[in-house]
Amino acid sequence: MEHIPLNFPFLAAALLVAISFYIIIFKKNLIKLIMGIAMLASGVNLFLVSLGYRAGGTAPIYTDVPEGPMVLAVPQALTLTSIVINVAVLALMLTMVIQIHRHTGSLDSEESRKMKG
Amino acid sequence: MDTLITHSSILIIGILLLAAFLTPLVGRVSERARNILVIGSLAFAAALVFALARDISFNGIHVYALGASSPGLATPEGFMVPVRIVLEVDGMSILMGIIWSIVALAATVFSLSHMSKETGQTRFYTLVLLMVAGGFGMMFTGDLFNLFVFLEITSISGAALIASRTRFADTQEGGFKYIVISSVASLMVLFAIGVLYSQYNLLNVGALAQAMQYTMLDRMALVILIAAFAMKLGAVPVHMWLSDAYSVAPVSVTVLLIAASQSCMYALMRTCFTLYGVTADLTAVGWIIIVSGILSMFIGVTMAIRQTDITRLIAYNCICESGFMLVGIGVGLAVLADPGALAAYGTTAISGAIFHMINHALFEGLLFLAAGAIFYRIGTRDLNQMGGLGHTMKFTAVFFLLGALASSGIPPFNGFASKILIYESVYQFSPILTIIGIFVSIITLAVFIKVFFSAFAGAPLPRYKDVKEVPRTMIAAMAVLAVMIILFGLFPGLITDWIIRPATDALLDQAAYINAIVGAIP
Amino acid sequence: MTSMLESGYVFWNPIIWLIAFVVVLVIVFFFRRQGRQDYKKDTAQAQIFLCGEEVPEAEQRHIRADNIYWGLFETLKGYYDQVLRPHTGIVNDYILWFVAVIAISAIIILIAG
Secondary structure (H helix, E strand, O other): OOOOOOOHHHHHHHHHHHHHHHHHHHOOEHHHHHHHHHHHHHHHHHHHHHOOOOOOOEOOOOOOOOOOOEOOOHHHHHHHHHHHHHHHHHHHHHHHHHHHHHHHOOOEOOOOOOOOO | OHHHHHOHHHHHHHHHHHHHHHHHHHHHHOHHHHHHHHHHHHHHHHHHHHHHHHHHHHHOOEEEEOOOOOOOOOOOOOOOOOOOOEEEEOHHHHHHHHHHHHHHHHHHHHHHHHOOOOOOHHHHHHHHHHHHHHHHHHHHEOEHHHHHHHHHHHHHHHHHHHOOOOOOHHHHHHHHHHHHHHHHHHHHHHHHHHHHHHHHOOOEHHHHHHHOOOOHHHHHHHHHHHHHHHHHHOOOOOOHHHHHHHHHOOHHHHHHHHHHHHHHHHHHHHHHHHHHHHHOOHHHHHHHHHHHHHHHHHHHHHHHOOOOEHHHHHHHHHHHHHHHHHHHHHHHHHOOOOHHHHHHHHHHHHHHHHHHHHHHHHHHHHHHHHHHHHHHHHOOOEHHHOOOHHHOOHHHHHHHHHHHHHHHOOOOOHHHHHHHHHHHHHHHHOHHHHHHHHHHHHHHHHHHHHHHHHHOOOOOOHHHOOOOOOOHHHHHHHHHHHHHHHHHHHOHHHHHHHHHHHHHHHHHOHHHHHHHHHOOOO | OOOOEEEOOEEEOHHHHHHHHHHHHHHHHHHHHOOOOOOOOOOHHHOOOOOOOOOOOHHHHOOOHHHHOHHHHHHOHHHHHHHHOOOOOOHHHHHHHHHHHHHHHHHHHHHHO
């Protein structure tokens, strides 16, 4: 693990967030939009976990603490909460897309809209 | 009784969550028992909110550490920072709690007859209780990640409630837009919380405010938080989801959504005033919020006058009224560092914005409930199809007129009281803002004259000759809001001195907020 | 007095406004009573009169919401064409505006603020 520069997870998280915004803004298919939101969630979760890393740290699961630093435990708890919330959100969004397809027959965000202006 | 008050902040959230989980079970037994459970738990929560408000006015900020050996113990022995989820209720939070409890009660009583012909009512009421619990959590929490969790709870239940009538196509579209917007905004809020945590290792708002140093990363977090909360509350230019979502939802849900977006405005105010406070250079932030407010006022009302769908029109009016609040808050933020200007007009601007928040919940709620009453009787929301309904639906017409006059800022109703606070104080900052505000209020009156004429006035149309007045529960819910509008209009000094001034002072007093958590730590 | 709102430059008392309103209402009713009271209800005196033209049915007579402010919409056609262009209703554009707001606010707050 020593030869990976410490910034690498943050760069990966930023790249995930940037690509997911590109997908959300420019892809018209509703399923791809939901995949973009899932990728945004993954990027933010990766950012949260990687900000807790301390170089050379051990996992925060010991009672008798061994020598050396320990990785921060709180961001891991935040990430678990966020993963659970995003599962619920994605399930809800997919349900609504099923209903939109049932009513309008289209999965395109421009063709299936009924409200504008 | 004292124990009840000490634990009241978590009891309010906990009782509502428990009632939400019990509602499907009780709903299998009987409908009447379920209705009694829902209304009873909301009434109990409202009573606790008022008791807590009285306690806060006597004893100051109420702090509750979840799971600690004693409720006020935010930082236990041997710890240097607050370690548990801490609920911190000050004057501003309890004002939002009062608004939310009144609005939730009125909306739920209205939906007792409005949703009486729908299927799946048990699930509807479960989601309503979850949303109300989430809203209270957002208003009472003193911890950033807890804010994110309750923000998501409110958004998910809100989106499910918007899309609850699956037989229509536009409700699904409105619900989908709402959940996409909420999900992106909440993930960005989580990103900003991560940035703040990475710098200071703290999630508690009071402790973070004390440790805040306004580095470049903190500024980025502030930008993301402001943009995300602005999108959730419907500021221009990220407002376009609001008219889609609010117009298609069942109107009791729309009333709850209005108060939920105001709790996002509360979160924005907490971030700017308490979390960052005077360590940040808030003139730039203030001006961004002022510009967003001006655009909201103007674009909201000019789009409203074009609409032919009654709830979509009222939703655009919501955007316009949010603009007034944003202008008041922006002026208060811009002069926060300048004590002379703050005492002269900054406090009044913030008071006007906060007063307008409670008035906005009342009169927009009344407008939406009246529009829902029309939809309940004639089955359409299209203004082109309506006419002469005022002959038979007299109460609805009077309540709609009351809400319309209050919204346009016509004396002696409550809209005028809060708007004159905003006009007079913002004038000292920059006269052009007041001129735009008055102009926008006049166009708001024009918008509602259009609606009143199309829907209620005119000769009775033959196709609506069998339309009767709406059931009594709906009239009772609208009457509660109408009576509050008239009372707030006739006694503005009373409301300002008892509720609004303490809230403004609590919002501007960052030191008291920090001291309640961190205290006299050596 | 609890009805008075006084804060800095603001002075607003709704009771005084109501008293003034009642006074004006009394004057209005006084003027109304000066009118003729000898009209007969339920005869042609109480019907709509359009210079002898035939009065259309209520369905056709009632002005619909599309037509009420057409003068305003005609005059502000240029403004409305511009302001309706961003209001597309496509959910992708909503997020595009969100990113634009973050970008502009970031430039203002990071560099200037």
